[in-house]
Amino acid sequence: MQTDSLLDLQAPVMAYGMRVGSEPQAPVSEEEALAEGLVVRKLNAWYGSFQALREVSLLVAPERITAIIGPSGCGKSTLIRCFNRMHEVAPRARVTGQVLLRGKDIYAPATDPVLVRRRVGMVFQKPNPFPTMSIFDNVAAGLRLNGFLVRRSELADAVERSLRQAALWDEVKDKPNRPATELSGGQQQRLCIARALAVEPEVVLMDEPCSALDPVATLKIEDLMRELARNYTIVIVTHNMQQAARVSDYTAVMMMADDRAGEMIEFGPTREVFTNPRDKKTEDYITGRFG
Amino acid sequence: MSGFAYRRRKIASIVVLGLCASSAFVAVGVLALILGFVLLNGINYLNLDFFTHMPTPLGEPGGGVANSIVGSLLIIGVAALIGIPVGVGAGVFLSEYAGARLGNIMRFTADVLTGVPSIVVGVFVYSVVVLKMGHFSALAAGIALAIIMLPIVARSSEEMLKLVPRSQREAALALGITRWRTILSVIIPAARRGLVTGGLLAVARAGGETAPLMFTALGNRFWSLSVTGGPIDALPLRIWRYGIGPYDEWHQQAWAASFVLVLVVLAISLAARLVLTRR
Amino acid sequence: MHVGRGGSTTAAALARRRPWRIGNLGDALSRTVFAGLGLSLLALALLMAYELVLESRHSIRAFGWGFLTGTRWDPVDQVFGAAPAIYGTLVSSVIALMLAVPVSLGAAIFLSEMAPPWLRSPLSFLIEMLAALPSVVLGLWGLYVLVPWVRDFVEKSSLGHLSFIPLFDGPPFGFGMLAAGLILAIMVLPIITAIARDVMQAVPTSQREAMLALGATRWEVILGAVLPYCRSGLMAAVILGLGRALGETMAVTMVIGKGYNITASLFQPASTAASTLASEFNEATYNLYISALVELALILMGITLLLNILARLLVWRVARSPEVIAE
Numbered sequence: 001m002q003t004d005s006l007l008d009l010q011a012p013v014m015a016y017g018m019r020v021g022s023e024p025q026a027p028v029s030e031e032e033a034l035a036e037g038l039v040v041r042k043l044n045a046w047y048g049s050f051q052a053l054r055e056v057s058l059l060v061a062p063e064r065i066t067a068i069i070g071p072s073g074c075g076k077s078t079l080i081r082c083f084n085r086m087h088e089v090a091p092r093a094r095v096t097g098q099v100l101l102r103g104k105d106i107y108a109p110a111t112d113p114v115l116v117r118r119r120v121g122m123v124f125q126k127p128n129p130f131p132t133m134s135i136f137d138n139v140a141a142g143l144r145l146n147g148f149l150v151r152r153s154e155l156a157d158a159v160e161r162s163l164r165q166a167a168l169w170d171e172v173k174d175k176p177n178r179p180a181t182e183l184s185g186g187q188q189q190r191l192c193i194a195r196a197l198a199v200e201p202e203v204v205l206m207d208e209p210c211s212a213l214d215p216v217a218t219l220k221i222e223d224l225m226r227e228l229a230r231n232y233t234i235v236i237v238t239h240n241m242q243q244a245a246r247v248s249d250y251t252a253v254m255m256m257a258d259d260r261a262g263e264m265i266e267f268g269p270t271r272e273v274f275t276n277p278r279d280k281k282t283e284d285y286i287t288g289r290f291g
Numbered sequence: 292m293s294g295f296a297y298r299r300r301k302i303a304s305i306v307v308l309g310l311c312a313s314s315a316f317v318a319v320g321v322l323a324l325i326l327g328f329v330l331l332n333g334i335n336y337l338n339l340d341f342f343t344h345m346p347t348p349l350g351e352p353g354g355g356v357a358n359s360i361v362g363s364l365l366i367i368g369v370a371a372l373i374g375i376p377v378g379v380g381a382g383v384f385l386s387e388y389a390g391a392r393l394g395n396i397m398r399f400t401a402d403v404l405t406g407v408p409s410i411v412v413g414v415f416v417y418s419v420v421v422l423k424m425g426h427f428s429a430l431a432a433g434i435a436l437a438i439i440m441l442p443i444v445a446r447s448s449e450e451m452l453k454l455v456p457r458s459q460r461e462a463a464l465a466l467g468i469t470r471w472r473t474i475l476s477v478i479i480p481a482a483r484r485g486l487v488t489g490g491l492l493a494v495a496r497a498g499g500e501t502a503p504l505m506f507t508a509l510g511n512r513f514w515s516l517s518v519t520g521g522p523i524d525a526l527p528l529r530i531w532r533y534g535i536g537p538y539d540e541w542h543q544q545a546w547a548a549s550f551v552l553v554l555v556v557l558a559i560s561l562a563a564r565l566v567l568t569r570r
Numbered sequence: 571m572h573v574g575r576g577g578s579t580t581a582a583a584l585a586r587r588r589p590w591r592i593g594n595l596g597d598a599l600s601r602t603v604f605a606g607l608g609l610s611l612l613a614l615a616l617l618m619a620y621e622l623v624l625e626s627r628h629s630i631r632a633f634g635w636g637f638l639t640g641t642r643w644d645p646v647d648q649v650f651g652a653a654p655a656i657y658g659t660l661v662s663s664v665i666a667l668m669l670a671v672p673v674s675l676g677a678a679i680f681l682s683e684m685a686p687p688w689l690r691s692p693l694s695f696l697i698e699m700l701a702a703l704p705s706v707v708l709g710l711w712g713l714y715v716l717v718p719w720v721r722d723f724v725e726k727s728s729l730g731h732l733s734f735i736p737l738f739d740g741p742p743f744g745f746g747m748l749a750a751g752l753i754l755a756i757m758v759l760p761i762i763t764a765i766a767r768d769v770m771q772a773v774p775t776s777q778r779e780a781m782l783a784l785g786a787t788r789w790e791v792i793l794g795a796v797l798p799y800c801r802s803g804l805m806a807a808v809i810l811g812l813g814r815a816l817g818e819t820m821a822v823t824m825v826i827g828k829g830y831n832i833t834a835s836l837f838q839p840a841s842t843a844a845s846t847l848a849s850e851f852n853e854a855t856y857n858l859y860i861s862a863l864v865e866l867a868l869i870l871m872g873i874t875l876l877l878n879i880l881a882r883l884l885v886w887r888v889a890r891s892p893e894v895i896a897e
Contacts, residue, residue, distance in 0.1 A: 314676025384608030408817025499704025
C-alpha cells in the first residue's frame with residue numbers, strides 16, 4: 001500500500017543508505033530474540049489505578065537497533081522503563097507479563113532488579129552526569145559503586161574503552177579530571193552513554209536521547225548508535241520519525257487507546273513499517289494524519 | 292475618582308510605608324544597640340590573660356575564662372558528634388524512604404521538638420542521664436545540646452536532600468547501583484553544601500544555649516577535660532553566673548565573655564551562609 | 571582494544587558470574603539503619619513526654635488540678651501552685667507579640683515590597699543576626715541596659731502621673747513584666763520578620779499587578795493583594811514567634827525579677843514557668859520540690875505541643891479555604 005506521501009519517507013531511508021534500506025531486513029525471528037535479545041510477552045503496566053500499557057508484545061533483535069515510535073503519551077517511555085525494571089521505582093507502579101532477557105524473565109519472583117539494571121543500561125532524555133564527579137569518575141561510577149573489585153589499572157582501561165566506544169575519548173583524554181559539567185550538552189550525553197557502557201550491559205535503552213540536543217550533536221549520536229549496534233542490542237524511543245527511519249533496523253509503533261492505555265500496533269523491519277505498514281493506524285501516524 | 296480622595300489615599304500610603312521602613316530600621320537599630328554595648332563593655336577586658344587563665348578566687352581581680360572556652364568546645368564537640376549524624380540520617384530517612392503518612396508524622400514531631408523550650412530539654416536530660424550517672428558531666432550536656440540540634444538538622448537535611456534532582460537518582464539506579472550506594476555516594480555528596488550549612492547553623496544555635504547546661508554541666512570554676520567525669524564549665528554558663536553575680540569584676544568579665552561568644556556565633560552563622568552561596 | 575562483551579574479567583562477565591539472587595543485604599541493612607535514625611525523632615519525643623510525666627507524678631498526686639490554679643509557691647511549706655508562673659508566661663509573651671508583630675510585619679513589608687535589591691540581602695542578614703544572638707547575652711544586655719532604661723524613663727516618669735492605673739502601679743525597679751515583654755519582643759522580632767518576608771515574597775507578581783491595574787496605591791496593593799494571600803503564612807510566623815517567647819528562659823529570667831504573684835501591674839517583678847525553673851532547679855533539695863518543677867516543665871511542653879497542633883490546624887484550614895481552592 002504505497003501512496004505518494006510515503007515516498008517522502010523513503011527518501012531519508014534511501015539517502016542514509018548504508019545498512020538501512022540497502023539490505024532487505026527479514027522480520028525478527030523469535031528464536032533469535034529468545035536466545036540473544038529481548039522478548040516481551042503480554043506486558044501490562046500501571047501507575048496506581050491508571051493503566052499505561054496493555055498487552056504489549058514485542059521481539060527485540062539482538063545487536064540491532066529497534067526504534068519505538070508513537071505519539072506523545074502513548075507509553076513508549078513506560079515500555080522501555082519496564083525493560084530495566086525502572087518502572088517499578090515510581091510510586092504505586094505495577095507490572096504483569098513477561099520480559100525475557102536471553103530467555104530468562106526479568107520479572108521472575110526471585111529476581112533482583114539491581115542485577116537486571118546492570119545488564120540493561122539506560123540513557124536518558126536529558127543528559128544527567130553526576131555533577132559532583134569528574135569525567136573519569138562519572139564513567140567509572142558504575143564500576144566503582146557496584147562494588148566490583150577493580151584494580152586501578154583495570155579501571156583506567158575500562159574508562160578509556162568506554163569513552164572510545166562513546167566517541168568521546170579524543171575530546172576528553174587530556175582532561176579526565178575536569179568536572180563533567182564543563183562539557184557541552186552533546187558531550188555530556190556521550191558521557192552518559194560511556195557511563196552506561198562501562199558496566200558492559202547487553203542491552204542499551206535510550207529514551208529520546210537526542211531531543212535535548214542540537215542537530216549537529218544529534219547526528220553524532222546517531223552515528224554512534226550505529227557503531228554501538230555492532231556489539232550491543234539497542235532500543236531507542238523517539239518521537240522523531242525521520243530519526244527512526246534513519247537509524248533503526250526495526251521499528252515498533254505504539255498508540256494510545258481511548259482509555260489512554262498504550263498498545264503495540266505493529267513492529268517489524270523499519271523499511272517495511274514505513275513503506276508497507278500493515279495497520280492503518282500506523283499509516284495514519286506516519287503520514288501525519290494523526291499524532 | 293476625585294482628586295482629593297486620591298491624594299488622601301496616596302498620603303496614607305506614603306505614611307504607612309514610611310512606618311514600615313522605619314520598622315525595618317528599628318530592628319537593625321536594636322541589633323546595633325545590643326552589639327554596640329557588648330562591644331564597648333567587653334572589649335576593655337579582653338586581653339591574653341582572659342583567654343588563657345582560669346577564674347581567680349572569689350572577689351579577687353583578674354583571671355580568665357580558659358576553662359569555660361575549653362568546656363564549651365568539649366560539650367559542643369560531643370553534641371555535634373551525636374546530633375549531626377543522627378540528624379542527617381533522620382533527614383535521609385525523611386527524604387528517601389519515608390512514605391507520605393509516616394513522613395508527615397515525623398515532620399510534625401520534628402517541628403514540635405524544635406519548639407520545646409531548651410530548659411525543658413535540660414530537665415529531661417537531667418532526669419535521664421545525670422540522675423542515672425550520679426553526677427553532672429560534659430556528656431550529659433552534650434546529649435542535651437544534641438537533642439536540641441537533632442530536629443533542626445533533620446529538617447534542614449531533608450530539605451537539602453530533596454533538592455537533589457530526580458535525574459541523579461535515576462541515573463544511578465539505571466546503572467544498577469543499589470539504593471544505599473546511591474544515597475551514600477551520589478545523593479549525599481550532591482547535597483553536601485546544604486548539609487554542611489545546616490550542621491553549622493545548628494551548632495551556632497546550640498553553642499549559645501545556656502538553660503540546658505544549667506542542669507547537665509552545672510558549671511565549674513576549675514579546669515576539666517573529662518567528658519564523663521563531673522561538672523564542667525561553658526562560656527554561656529559563665530556569662531550567666533558572672534552576669535548576675537555580686538562583683539563588678541565579674542560583670543566586666545561577663546561582658547567580655549559575651550563579646551567572645553557573640554563573635555563566634557556570628558562567625559559560624561556567616562560561614563554557614565557563605566558555604567551555601569560561595570563554594 | 572576490547573570492545574563489547576566478552577573476556578573473563580570484564581564487568582559484564584563479573585555480573586553474569588553471580589546468579590540471579592534474592593534481595594540485597596546492603597539495601598535492607600541501610601533501610602533499617604536510616605529508619606532507626608529517623609524513628610529516633612519519634613522515640614525522643616515520646617520518651618521526653620513519658621519521663622516528664624513520670625518525674626512529676628509526686629507533684630501531680632499531691633496537688634492534682636490545683637497545681638494549675640494554686641497561687642502559692644512555697645518551698646518551705648511544701649506548697650506549690652503554678653498559676654502565677656503560667657500567667658507570667660502567657661502575659662509576657664502576649665506583650666512581646668503586641669510589641670513585636672507590628673514592627674516585624676512592617677520590617678517584612680519593607681524587605682519584601684519596598685527595599686531595593688541591593689539593600690534587601692544585607693538588611694535581611696542583619697535582622698537574622700539578631701536571631702542568632704545567644705539568649706544569655708541578650709539577658710546581660712537587658713539586665714544592665716534595658717532594665718535601668720525602663721526604670722528611669724518609663725517607670726519613674728509614669729509613677730507620678732499614671733500609677734492610679736493598675737497597669738502602671740508598682741515599684742520602679744525596672745525589673746518586671748514590661749522589661750520581660752520588651753526583651754522577648756526583641757527575641758521574637760527576627761523570627762516573625764524572616765518568615766513573614768519569605769511568605770510575602772512568595773506571593774505571585776500577578777496578584778500585585780492585578781491590584782495595581784485597578785488603580786490602587788502601593789499600600790493598598792499590599793493590604794489588598796499581598797497580605798490576604800499569605801494570611802496563613804503570617805499566622806504561622808506569629809505562632810512560631812509565640813512559641814519562642816513562651817519557652818524563652820535566660821533573657822527573661824535576668825530581667826523579670828523574682829516576684830511570684832498574679833498582678834495586672836507591668837512594673838511588678840514577676841515569674842514565668844521557664845524563669846522559675848531556671849532560678850530554682852539547682853536549689854531544689856527534696857523530691858516534691860523537684861517534682862513540682864518538673865511538672866512546670868511538663869506544662870511548658872504541653873503548651874508547646876498545643877501551639878504546634880493549633881498552627882498546623884490553622885494552616886491546614888486556611889489552605890483549604892475557598893479563595894485558595896478557587897485559584
